[in-house]
Amino acid sequence: MSLTTPALLFPAISLLLLAYTNRFLVITQLIRSLYKQNDDNPNLDIRKQILHLRVRIIAIRRMQVAGISAFILCVVSMFAIFIQQLYFANILFAASLLLLLLSLVISLYEVQISGQALQLQLKNLAQRSDD
Template sequence: MTLPDLPLSTPSLLFPAISLLMLAYTNRFLGLAAVVRGLHANWQTTQEPMLLAQIQSLRKRIQIIKHMQTAGVLSLMFCVASTTLLFFGRQTDGQITFGVSLILMLTSLALSLVEIQMSGAALDLQLRDVKCREK
């Protein structure tokens, strides 16, 4: 099966999207890092087990964000490689590389969804704790 030619501009369209995603991922990472630092300082003075559990949950989320960022950066790199290959007339290699870039972007987005779900669950637990204390 022969695929139609991929225009040089197609992979280039992903550059701004990937850059914005990377910015969002970095902001999430920095936000979590600040929360971890605060919880760690609290835990060192109180040794409260709930704080340790929260820190461990945040550690998992930070790992996911690191994987999201890695997949996003690799996606951008493959996009650049695809554009370069297409520029030099290597259609098949450019198409394959662009396909890999799309798969990496999809992986990054799927990991983002997992992290968002974890974040929502953590907030829900926090709010349940507040609700229980009100009773």
């Protein structure tokens, strides 16, 4: 394995972390907005949405932690290659890939729960329009 092998992950991990951060920021803005709405006009549906968004925030933070850890191990793997410790470099790079995979699996989970929340909201909208 050469230095370029782990370096290939740098752009992918960086873009992934950027996407995770954007998701985090959008959800935090939505939570703040819903929180203000609930303060002005208390509503059980809004509180449920906020609690559901809290689960998504936790998932996104875990995605970020796994992604950042993958990035760190990737850098340490490159350093191990640089100092000619190929055995450790391979182990570190494999661990980096596993953490990246974990991050993607958590991302898949977060996408699933966000889709479920959207379906519930659309169902509520359909029920209100029938009334």
